[in-house]
Structures are given as structure tokens and as C-alpha cells.
Amino acid sequence: MKRHSLVLVLAVFVCSSLLYAGGLYETTENGKQTLTVYAYDSFVSEWGPGPLIIPKFEEKTGISVNLISAGNGGELLNRLEFERHNPKADVIIGISHELLHETLASQLLEPYQASALSHIPAWLHFDPTYHLLPFNYGNYAFVYDSHAIQNPPTSLDDLLDSQWRRSIILMDPRTSSVGMGLLEWTIAYYGDSYLNWWESIKPNVLTIADGWSSGYGLFTQGEAPLVISYTTSPVYHVLYEDSTRYAAQVFEEGNLAVIEGAGIVASSQNKEAARLFMEFLLTEAQTDIALANIMYPVNTSTILPDAFTYAPKPEKSLMLPSELIAENREQWLREWVEVMSQ
Amino acid sequence: MRTERRVTHRSGTIFDTSRFYRMLSTPAMLLLTFLFIVPLLITLSKAFISTEGTLSFGRIFEMMRDPYTQRILRFTLFQALISTIVSLAIGIPGAYLLVTYSFRGKHIIRAISMIPFVLPSILVVLGFVIFYGNNGILNSVLKQVFNLSEPPIRLLYTFTAVILAHAFYNFPIALGLISSFWEQLPQRYNQAAMTLGAKKWTVFRTITLPRIIPAILSASTLIFLFCFSSFAILLVLGGGPKFTTIEVEIYRRARMSLDIEGAAALSLLSIFVTITLVAIHLWLQRLMIRQEDVEQIQEQRLERKPHTIFGKFIVGAYVIFSIFFVLGPLAGIVYRSFQIPVSRSGDLAFSFDAYRQLFGFKQAPGSFLSIAGSALVTSITIAAITAAISLIIGTMLGARLRTRDKQGNSSLELYAMLPMAVSSVIVGLGYYIITSTLSGGDTLGRTLVILAHVVITTPFVLRSIVPEYRKIPISYSQASLTLGATVSQTFWHVELPLLRPALITGAAFAFALSMGEINATLVLADASIVTVPIIMYRLIGSYNFAGACALGTILIACCAIVFLTTESLRRSHNG
Numbered sequence: 001m002k003r004h005s006l007v008l009v010l011a012v013f014v015c016s017s018l019l020y021a022g023g024l025y026e027t028t029e030n031g032k033q034t035l036t037v038y039a040y041d042s043f044v045s046e047w048g049p050g051p052l053i054i055p056k057f058e059e060k061t062g063i064s065v066n067l068i069s070a071g072n073g074g075e076l077l078n079r080l081e082f083e084r085h086n087p088k089a090d091v092i093i094g095i096s097h098e099l100l101h102e103t104l105a106s107q108l109l110e111p112y113q114a115s116a117l118s119h120i121p122a123w124l125h126f127d128p129t130y131h132l133l134p135f136n137y138g139n140y141a142f143v144y145d146s147h148a149i150q151n152p153p154t155s156l157d158d159l160l161d162s163q164w165r166r167s168i169i170l171m172d173p174r175t176s177s178v179g180m181g182l183l184e185w186t187i188a189y190y191g192d193s194y195l196n197w198w199e200s201i202k203p204n205v206l207t208i209a210d211g212w213s214s215g216y217g218l219f220t221q222g223e224a225p226l227v228i229s230y231t232t233s234p235v236y237h238v239l240y241e242d243s244t245r246y247a248a249q250v251f252e253e254g255n256l257a258v259i260e261g262a263g264i265v266a267s268s269q270n271k272e273a274a275r276l277f278m279e280f281l282l283t284e285a286q287t288d289i290a291l292a293n294i295m296y297p298v299n300t301s302t303i304l305p306d307a308f309t310y311a312p313k314p315e316k317s318l319m320l321p322s323e324l325i326a327e328n329r330e331q332w333l334r335e336w337v338e339v340m341s342q
Numbered sequence: 343m344r345t346e347r348r349v350t351h352r353s354g355t356i357f358d359t360s361r362f363y364r365m366l367s368t369p370a371m372l373l374l375t376f377l378f379i380v381p382l383l384i385t386l387s388k389a390f391i392s393t394e395g396t397l398s399f400g401r402i403f404e405m406m407r408d409p410y411t412q413r414i415l416r417f418t419l420f421q422a423l424i425s426t427i428v429s430l431a432i433g434i435p436g437a438y439l440l441v442t443y444s445f446r447g448k449h450i451i452r453a454i455s456m457i458p459f460v461l462p463s464i465l466v467v468l469g470f471v472i473f474y475g476n477n478g479i480l481n482s483v484l485k486q487v488f489n490l491s492e493p494p495i496r497l498l499y500t501f502t503a504v505i506l507a508h509a510f511y512n513f514p515i516a517l518g519l520i521s522s523f524w525e526q527l528p529q530r531y532n533q534a535a536m537t538l539g540a541k542k543w544t545v546f547r548t549i550t551l552p553r554i555i556p557a558i559l560s561a562s563t564l565i566f567l568f569c570f571s572s573f574a575i576l577l578v579l580g581g582g583p584k585f586t587t588i589e590v591e592i593y594r595r596a597r598m599s600l601d602i603e604g605a606a607a608l609s610l611l612s613i614f615v616t617i618t619l620v621a622i623h624l625w626l627q628r629l630m631i632r633q634e635d636v637e638q639i640q641e642q643r644l645e646r647k648p649h650t651i652f653g654k655f656i657v658g659a660y661v662i663f664s665i666f667f668v669l670g671p672l673a674g675i676v677y678r679s680f681q682i683p684v685s686r687s688g689d690l691a692f693s694f695d696a697y698r699q700l701f702g703f704k705q706a707p708g709s710f711l712s713i714a715g716s717a718l719v720t721s722i723t724i725a726a727i728t729a730a731i732s733l734i735i736g737t738m739l740g741a742r743l744r745t746r747d748k749q750g751n752s753s754l755e756l757y758a759m760l761p762m763a764v765s766s767v768i769v770g771l772g773y774y775i776i777t778s779t780l781s782g783g784d785t786l787g788r789t790l791v792i793l794a795h796v797v798i799t800t801p802f803v804l805r806s807i808v809p810e811y812r813k814i815p816i817s818y819s820q821a822s823l824t825l826g827a828t829v830s831q832t833f834w835h836v837e838l839p840l841l842r843p844a845l846i847t848g849a850a851f852a853f854a855l856s857m858g859e860i861n862a863t864l865v866l867a868d869a870s871i872v873t874v875p876i877i878m879y880r881l882i883g884s885y886n887f888a889g890a891c892a893l894g895t896i897l898i899a900c901c902a903i904v905f906l907t908t909e910s911l912r913r914s915h916n917g
Contacts, residue, residue, distance in 0.1 A: 041864065041879075042880060045880035045883065046713050046872075046877070047884040071597070071865070074597050074599070074600050075774075077600060078596075078602065079778065083778040088778075099600075147687070170582075172577055172582070172590075174583075174591070175593055175594060180598070205582065206581070207498075207579075208582035209577060210573060210577040213883055215578075216885070217882060221678070222475075233885075240885070240886075241683040243687065245683065294884075294885070337410075340584075341583050341584050341586070
């Protein structure tokens with residue numbers, strides 16, 4: 001009996017290994033130039049821009065691209081740091097303006113003044129040294145459920161009204177970039193007194209999620225009618241669900257902007273191909289990136305579907321200088337936790 | 343007791359000196375060392391580098407003195423303790439019912455209780471919200487039935503919700519480990535005691551309980567360590583930063599603030615705490631274990647049907663409770679997968695669209711399956727290979743670790759348990775180091791992913807095998823050796839067959855854990871390996887919650903089949 005089962009276990013093991021090994025044959029054409037691109041995971045994912053833009057670039061230039069998922073913005077930088085002496089990446093995609101200070105200090109990237117920059121509004125050129133070039137951007141916004149709310153709040157102060165008791169889903173700035181965005185937003189608008197806003201918002205907060213995914217999931221599940229997300233979030237629901245139920249609010253004081261950047265790794269051996277890729281990213285890839293990421297393209301000549309009219313553009317985009325963020329991040333978080341834990 | 347210990351010690355030397363058992367454990371230790379310990383040590387060594395780049399202990403001392411760190415450490419320990427107690431309180435009565443009674447649905451309970459393990463925590467959170475939430479299934483039904491305007495159950499976003507979610511995730515560990523151990527206990531002592539007039543409760547307290555303590559300890563350590571490193575569930579279901587664990591801080595420093603040194607120092611502190619706990623657990627377990635006459639080969643356990651009304655009621659209540667408790671959130675996920683906006687205003691209605699989308703997607707490269715289909719095949723293959731390897735490795739280590747009086751063995755066991763005690767974020771950083779020093783194609787990625795899964799799942803297999811192994815009386819092996827069998831024949835023909843239920847439990851845990859694993863897979867595979875949990879995260883990340891729930895539903899169905907098969911294997915063994 002036990003012999004029998006041992007044979008069974010081994011048989012299953014061997015069969016599955018064989019099956020698996022069957023999928024291992026990799027096709028690498030020799031003689032072709034290969035560009036290694038590190039991007040954050042959702043860029044690489046099946047639903048991200050990666051699978052749309054990479055084949056187009058390969059077809060256009062004949063350069064093959066090895067697109068690698070390497071975590072979020074912070075992790076990308078960590079990874080480059082780890083590989084400083086054994087560099088693999090030529091281009092990295094997905095470091096936001098908030099990490100500009102750290103990126104420049106690390107000296108891992110090299111500057112490139114792409115010709116496509118002339119089609120990008122000056123306020124988006126967040127890196128005056130051109131180590132990081134903007135490729136898409138968004139504005140944080142409160143998204144509301146029009147089934148539950150007829151008169152949505154129009155400012156940060158409005159959110160403090162007692163009618164929104166336990167109605168808002170936020171994200172933790174310690175673990176979520178959207179959460180950090182809201183914290184920066186309140187600092188950009190209220191300055192030193194930002195903690196008063198946080199103190200007063202507490203009764204209106206249903207929960208503070210660990211990340212955008214779980215927070216937005218709770219929102220679409222109908223747990224609360226308000227959530228912090230992007231001005232572009234409604235575009236998804238229009239494009240893929242043909243629904244206008246969820247709408248984003250532009251605030252009177254302006255909405256915080258997040259600009260995502262890409263850059264060429266200083267140690268790259270494929271500088272020429274890397275530059276071609278950067279130009280492509282800022283021109284022909286713009287529509288695909290905007291549609292897959294549901295963010296605004298930076299290139300003003302990009303043509304977008306009508307669904308993007310459901311993403312209201314704020315009058316004013318707020319931003320904090322990256323040196324200020326780098327210097328104070330720890331202290332802000334500490335104060336925030338102090339206030340929100342009570 | 344004294345004589346028994348002495349006997350063990352003397353006869354134990356047969357096994358310690360045998361090259362067979364030493365050789366068995368060597369590959370396992372090598373794997374653990376290179377794939378886990380080395381990268382971990384490199385990551386942790388960063389804790390000793392001061393801001394000026396010199397060697398110093400300053401960072402660690404500073405961390406220990408910080409009142410904020412102390413506060414979150416206290417809370418982490420507190421919530422893990424409560425969660426463990428609650429999981430045990432649900433698991434032990436369940437194990438008792440499973441072992442004592444035969445009733446309809448018994449095997450289904452065992453099988454479905456494993457399912458939460460394969461689900462990524464984000465889906466568990468969603469499942470909880472869909473079922474227990476203010477706008478959830480439970481509240482909607484109650485509102486309809488009792489004609490209420492406000493949701494009657496306000497369970498979520500409190501500490502209770504956190505504990506319940508932890509129990510949902512973890513009581514299967516208690517149920518699985520304790521009942522499979524309990525089943526193998528001979529009943530003759532109970533029967534003797536009953537014959538002598540002892541009441542049921544007295545029998546349980548004086549005979550059964552002391553003998554199942556090793557399994558209870560095993561289960562509680564695993565549950566405690568799981569809850570110790572929990573964070574998504576705590577933040578979302580707890581309602582915010584009031585409920586901060588050490589893991590949140592480690593995650594923040596490592597992934598958001600680029601403060602690897604700080605993350606390393608903090609994890610050093612938390613590893614110190616968890617290792618102390620594991621060491622205490624191992625020490626207690628060595629103290630408690632008793633060898634038993636294992637007799638399941640000759641004698642079947644007497645499982646009876648509940649005959650009194652009270653008994654029937656209790657069994658019925660537990661079955662309904664556990665099905666409700668486990669199936670509720672799972673049903674939430676299934677329900678959500680069929681809810682698609684159908685009108686411009688976004689009303690949800692029943693639809694198969696999420697499934698159609700999932701399988702209508704473009705084909706995965708090099709496969710005739712859709713992306714979702716090929717991810718499912720990849721996940722199941724990886725999990726099957728992982729379960730097979732960790733079963734082999736766990737058994738090899740278990741064979742070596744059965745003797746308990748040798749000093750070397752305690753540290754070996756502690757060493758093998760280490761992956762459980764370390765935050766997954768830190769383990770992930772270690773893997774970054776591996777991938778940044780090695781270069782290779784997809785093949786290397788796949789191998790590393792499987793090996794990493796093996797490292798993660800082996801402690802579970804070990805925890806289910808070792809207590810069972812120690813229960814086998816040395817005299818059985820001695821008899822076999824005396825009769826002329828070699829050490830390896832004894833191992834294959836005497837010891838292994840006795841371990842079969844524990845092996846099945848261990849393999850099921852390993853399979854489930856590997857199916858649900860995401861951190862190591864993402865880091866090691868550079869997106870060349872796409873498993874089901876990874877696809878789920880990506881779907882959610884691109885707003886497609888219904889799609890993620892549809893995939894979750896398929897995953898739940900597949901695992902239910904696998905675990906029901908496992909159950910029937912176990913049944914064919916016992917029956």
C-alpha cells in the first residue's frame with residue numbers, strides 16, 4: 001500500500017515537472033539588440049501599457065525589449081541600488097516626482113533631453129536636470145458614488161462636514177502612495193496646520209486601507225460613498241463598464257498632482273536604443289499608456305477617447321518640492337500616526 | 343517518565359549515529375541555508391551600518407528605545423495572542439467533533455476550511471466586506487427580513503473584525519493539525535478510564551488533553567507567527583493606524599521610504615522576538631511529547647454518530663457555524679464575480695461577463711490557453727511540485743529531528759523553523775539580492791520560485807510531521823532493526839506508513855500556501871511567471887474587481903476539488 005502511494009506521489013511529481021519543463025523553452029533570437037526595461041508591476045501586467053507598447057516599439061525599431069516587473073517606485077530604486085555593481089537595466093519606468101531628490105542623490109541615472117519634451121507643458125518638467133522625464137501624470141481626487149450623493153463636497157474643508165460621518169475611505173500614507181498623496185495635499189494647502197484637518201476628519205472616516213486596491217474595492221462594494229483616488233478614475237467605469245455612476249470632484253483649492261517619470265540608467269551599454277525608447281514613450285506610446293494606466297498623457301498632441309471628458313481637470317495642480325518631502329517625510333508620518341491613532 | 347527518557351536517549355543513539363538519517367537531512371539544510379539564511383543575513387547586516395557608513399549598534403539601540411516601536415511591538419504581540427486564542431477556541435472543539443463523531447459534511451468541513459489559505463489577503467478582505475459589510479450580503483438580508491433602514495450588524499472596522507478575520511484564516515491550522523494528531527491516539531486509555539468510572543470531561547482533562555498538547559502547541563505557534571506578520575487585514579478591517587503592527591513599519595521603511603537600514607534594524611528586533619517564541623515552543627514541545635503505542639494499522643477508531651439530542655445539537659451547531667463562518671466570505675467572493683454593472687447608471691446585476699472576459703482574453707504567449715487558464719495551470723503545477731518537494735524535505739528533516747535529547751537537534755529544528763519567523767518583506771529584499779547577483783533566463787526564475795516556495799512551506803510540513811514522528815515508539819523501530827531490517831528499510835516500511843495522515847495534512851498545507859504565495863513569486867520571477875494570485879492583484883490594480891473575484895471563484899473551486907481528494911485519500915487510509 002505505502003509503496004503504491006509513494007509511486008503515486010513520485011509519478012505526480014515527475015509528470016508535473018515534465019509538463020512544466022515543456023514550457024521552459026525560451027525563444028531568444030540572436031544578433032538582435034536587446035533593451036532591458038525595469039517598470040513597476042502594473043505597467044508590465046497583462047492589463048498595463050507594457051503589452052500594448054512593447055510590440056509596437058519592437059516592430060518600429062527592430063530592437064527587442066525585455067520588460068521586467070520590479071516592484072513600485074521605491075523598490076525600483078532599491079533594485080538599481082542593489083545592482084549597482086552588476087547592472088542589468090537600461091531604462092526604468094515609474095519613479096514619481098516625489099522621489100526625485102533620492103533619485104538624483106543616488107546618481108544611478110543619466111540626463112537626457114528628449115526632443116519630445118517640447119510637446120510637454122513646462123509645469124510637468126519636474127526634473128530640471130532631465131534625469132527623470134515625465135511620461136504620465138494624474139491628480140488625486142475624491143471620487144463619489146452618485147447613487148448615494150447628490151451634492152458632493154467641493155473642498156477639503158467641505159469634507160469635514162458632519163453629514164459625511166463614517167462616509168470616507170482613505171489610505172494609509174505609510175503603505176500607499178495615494179495615501180501619501182492626500183497627506184501631501186493637506187500639507188500643500190494648509191501648511192503647518194495640516195494636522196487640524198486630520199484631527200477633524202476622523203469621525204467622517206470609515207476606514208484607512210493599506211492600499212488603493214483594497215480601499216477602492218470597499219468603495220465600489222458600497223461600503224462608503226467617498227474615496228480618495230484620481231480625477232481619472234471615472235474614465236475606467238465609462239470605458240470598460242459603460243457606467244457614469246462614479247464621478248470625481250475637482251476641489252476649489254486645487255488637487256495634488258503626481259507625475260511619473262522614466263529615465264536612462266547611467267551604466268547602460270545600450271544608450272542609443274534607450275534614447276529611442278524614451279522618445280517613443282513620450283510620443284507614440286502616449287495614448288496606450290493613458291488608456292491602460294487611466295492617467296493623463298503628458299504629450300499635449302495625444303488624442304484621447306471621449307471617455308476622458310469624464311475626468312475633470314483641476315484649475316490648479318498642487319505639488320510639494322521633492323527636497324521638502326525627502327526632508328520631512330519621516331516627521332510628517334510620525335505626526336500623522338500620532339494624531340490618527342488616538 | 344524517568345525510565346522512558348533514559349530508554350529513549352540510549353536507543354536514540356541508533357538514529358543519531360546512523361548515516362542514513364544524517365544524510366536525509368543534509369540537502370534540506372543546504373537548501374535552507376543558501377536560499378534563505380544567506381540572503382537574510384546580507385539584508386539584516388545592513389542594520390549595523392550607521393548613517394556615516396561605519397559599523398555600529400546605534401541604529402538597533404535607538405530602535406529599541408523608541409516609544410513608538412515599543413508601542414507597536416506590544417500591540418503586535420497582543421493582537422497575535424488574542425487571535426491565536428480565538429482560533430484555538432474555534433479549532434479545538436472542531437477537532438474534537440471531527441475525531442469523535444461521524445456525521446455528514448465532516449469531510450467537506452475539513453476540505454473547505456483549507457481554502458482561505460490559497461486566497462491573497464486582499465481577496466479575503468473583500469470577501470469579508472462583501473459578506474459582513476454595512477452594504478454586505480448579511481446586512482442586506484437582515485434589513486429585508488426585519489424591514490430595517492440601518493444595517494443591524496456593525497462588525498467591521500473594529501478590533502473584533504480583525505480577530506474574526508484572523509480566525510477565519512487560521513483556525514483551519516488548529517483544526518487540521520490537532521485533529522490529524524488526535525486521530526492517531528490509541529483509545530485504550532480512554533476506554534480504561536471510562537471502565538473505571540471516569541466521566542467524559544475527566545477523561546478529556548486527564549488523558550486526552552495532556553496527550554494532544556504537542557499538536558496544540560504546534561498549531562498555536564504557527565497561528566501566532568502568521569498573525570504577528572499580518573497587516574493588510576489589520577489596517578483595512580481594523581479601521582486605520584490605531585492597529586499598527588511591526589510589519590507595517592517594516593513595509594513602509596523597505597518599500598516606501600527607501601530606508602533599508604531601518605527596515606533591517608526593525609526586523610532584527612522582530613526576528614529576535616519571534617525566535618524567542620519559537621524556541622520556547624520547541625522547548626515546551628520536547629518537554630510534553632509522549633510516545634504512544636500507535637495502533638491505527640490494526641484497529642480502526644470508533645467514530646460514532648451523535649446519539650443524544652444534545653450531541654446532535656452541538657454537532658449541528660458547529661457544522662452550521664463553521665460553514666457559515668468560512669463559506670460566508672467565500673460566498674461573498676463568488677457572489678461579487680457575477681455582479682456586473684449593466685446600465686449607464688451603474689446598477690449591478692447578475693452576469694457571466696467577468697468569466698467571459700477572463701477566458702476571452704488574448705492567449706498567453708506559447709500556450710493555447712487564455713492568460714487566466716495558463717496562470718491556473720502554472721499555479722497548480724508550482725504548488726504540486728512545491729508540495730512534493732517540501733513533503734520529502736520535511737520528512738527527511740523530521741526523521742532526523744525525532745530524537746529529542748540531543749542539543750544539536752534543538753538548534754537544527756529552530757533553524758528549520760526560521761522562515762516562519764521572518765517578515766515576508768525582509769525575505770523579499772533578500773530575494774532581490776539573489777536576483778541581482780544571478781543572471782539567467784526564465785528557467786532560473788522558475789527554479790528559484792519553486793525553491794522559495796519550498797522554503798516557505800517546509801516549516802508547515804515539519805510542524806505537522808515532527809509531533810507525529812515523535813509519537814512513534816522507538817521500540818517499533820528497534821523491533822524492526824532487531825529482526826534484521828536495515829535502517830533505511832525501517833524508515834520506508836515501518837515509520838513512513840505510520841506518518842501517512844500527517845504527511846497528507848502537511849502536503850495539503852504546503853499546496854495551499856504555495857497556491858496563495860505572491861511576494862516571493864513577484865520578486866523572483868520578474869513577471870515571467872504569472873500565477874493566479876498575481877493575476878488577481880493585477881486585475882484589482884486595474885479596477886477589475888469582478889474579474890478578480892471570478893478568478894478567485896475558479897481558484898476556490900479548484901482547491902475545493904484538490905482538498906476533497908486529499909480528504910478521501912485520508913479516509914481510505916483510516917477506513
